[in-house]
Amino acid sequence: MKLPRQQLAVLEAVSADEWTTVDALTAQVDEKPATVTGAAFALEEEGLAEVRETTEQDPSLTEEGETYVETGLPEVRLYEAALDRGADEDPVEMGAVIEAADLDGPLVDIALSNFARKGYGEIEGGKVTANPDADPDGDEEAAALAALAAGKPVDDEAVLESLVRRDLVELDERTARSVRLTDEGVTELMAGVEVREAVDRLTPQMLATGEWRDAEFAEYNVAADAATPNPGKVHVLRQAAERVKEVLVGMGFEEMEGPHVDADFWINDCLFMPQDHPARTHWDRFALETPAKIDELPNDLVERVERAHREGVGPDSNGYNSPWDVEFAKELALRGHTTSLSARYLSGEQVGDLEPPQRYFSVEKAYRNDTLDATHLLEFFQIEGWVMAEDLTVRDLMGTFTEFYSRFDITDLRFKPTYNPYTEPSFELFGRHPETNELIEIGNSGIFRPEMLDPLGVDADVMAWGLALERLLMLITGFEDIRDVHGTLTDLEFLRSVEVEY
The missing domain is CATH 1.10.10.10 (Winged helix-like DNA-binding domain superfamily/Winged helix DNA-binding domain)
Incomplete structure (x- = not known):
């Protein structure tokens, strides 16, 4: 043979x-x-x-696990700090022990939750008691982390499972x-x-x-396992954005463009947002340090916007009667919403004066200093849109949404009245998640107020909205966490496999 x-x-x-x-x-x-x-x-x-x-x-060790190999497990550090302060003889104030252990933020909760579990002592009434017979040098979890860091195996499955639950080890x-x-x-x-x-x-x-x-050629085993190819592809958010653009263009809309960094005047003042509104503090916006301000603003428009803020528009409006400073209006920041583009276009600043009827949209990024969670990130895509016409009503706005979302096979929509400084009436839009069956907020909308439109020189009704592209994508694909598609925690398998169907 x-x-x-x-x-x-x-x-x-x-x-x-x-x-x-x-x-x-x-x-x-x-x-x-x-x-x-x-x-x-x-x-x-x-x-x-x-x-x-x-x-x-x-x-293999996670980033947190690698950190603990260098600095020690939080519960071990807490125990050693407690011993140094004599907690094996008399209870010691917990705050002093935590400070001595150099623990802060989430590390405090981690240390406290594992301290008693491992028999290092007790915590009661805000005081720490240390077990003098505990042996931190024999901590099995610490030893397992050190072994993995050295490339050695860990035979104790219970310890390994505990480290996996603590997100200190991941199994490939x-x-x-x-x-x-x-x-x-x-x-x-x-x-x-x-x-x-x-x-x-x-x-x-x-x-x-x-x-x-005369050569004898080796046979190819076409059934043998091979590495899975992962070629480059268009990101699913970009796919969704392109699909949204196609739908809106098909509905008769034109696309807007404008700066990501803009003056607070365009981002907020033109939207009848008072300058002392909480959302305009440094806690909620990303202001620029260099350059800090825009050089020029249209003087006539600035005067009209300031007058609307101070006095209101028409006999039924009193404005805010609050401070208004043109220097604040000139400050530059990352736009917190793409409605700044709507203000630029409606004012005629971007493409000249517009006569009704008009339909415009954009699918662009906005930036907010939000708390990160399953539905919020520091940057996101907003589907901005508005229609200028005579005698518009909320029914027109609801009908537009019904038509738009039906193009994505989304028909279960809910509307809830809300308050916006720049629209009246206003309502939030909700859609039902296909996996969890929960209603999630997918947008905000309303009819622009006279206090916004009159300074911009618009003598017609304007209905407008800001919809979340990522949340539309949730309803299309069924993913539940925005971090699966954005940022450092993205689900690569999801991104490689999911498609937006046209």
Whole structure:
């Protein structure tokens, strides 16, 4: 019997009595793992060997786990600080121990939750008591972290599971293969197996000399496992944005463009947002340090906007009667919403005066200093849009939403009245999540107030909205956490597999 050299090397290296891993064979025959695996599968097809596949989990430290290897587990640091302050004899104020252990933020909760669990002591009435018989040097979790950091295995599955629950260790699944000789393989080896020289590729030299006519070519195992290709693709948010643009253009809208960094005048003042509104403090906006202010603003428009803020518009409006400072209006910041584009276009500043009817939209980023959670990030895409026409009503606005979302097969919409400084009436828009069945807020909308439109020189009704692209995507694809598609915690498998259907 004749076999290619790699197959013969593997056949001679494996045993009929015990399983040999591909990793061990790789070292023995001095070939790449893929070559050894291919040879093993070829031998299996010939009936000379068996290949067994098992799923193994390889533990590795998370970033938090690596930090604790360097600094120590929070509960161990808390215990050692408690001992230093004599908590093994008398209870010590918890605050003093925490400060001595140099713990803050989430580390405090982590330390306190594991302190009693591991028998390091007790916490009662705001005081810490340390167990003098505890042995932090024998902490099994700390020892396991150190072992993993040194590349050593951890045999205690209970400890490993605890570290996984604490997000200090993550388990990476991999397929492990082992090979064993069959009876037929033993028989052929005893009878003698010779090397069959086979070529694995056709070369220009073989074509030129004619050697290819007498060459024996290696067979390709098209069923063998191969690495999963992950080619580049358009991000699912960009797919969604392009689909939204197509839908709105098809509904007769034109696209707006404008700066991401803009003057507070365009971002807020033109929207009849009072300058002492909480959302305009440094806690909620990203202000620029250099340059700090815009050079110029249209003087006539500034005067009209200031007058609307101070006095209102028309006989039924009193304005805010609150401070208004043009220097504050000139301050530059990342736009907190793309309605700044609407203000620029409606005022005629961007593309000249507009006469009704008009329809405009944008799908652009906005930036807010929000608390990060499943539905909020510091930056997000907003679907901005407005319609200028005569005698618009809320029913027109609701009908527009019904038509728009129906293009994405979203029909279960809910509307709830709300308050906005720049629209009246106003309402929030909700859609039902396809997986959780919960109603989630997907946008805000209303009819622009006269106090906003009159200074801009608009003598018609304008209905407007700001919709969240990411939350539209939630309703389309069913993902539940905005961080799956944005930022450092993205779900790569989700991004590789999901598509926005057209």
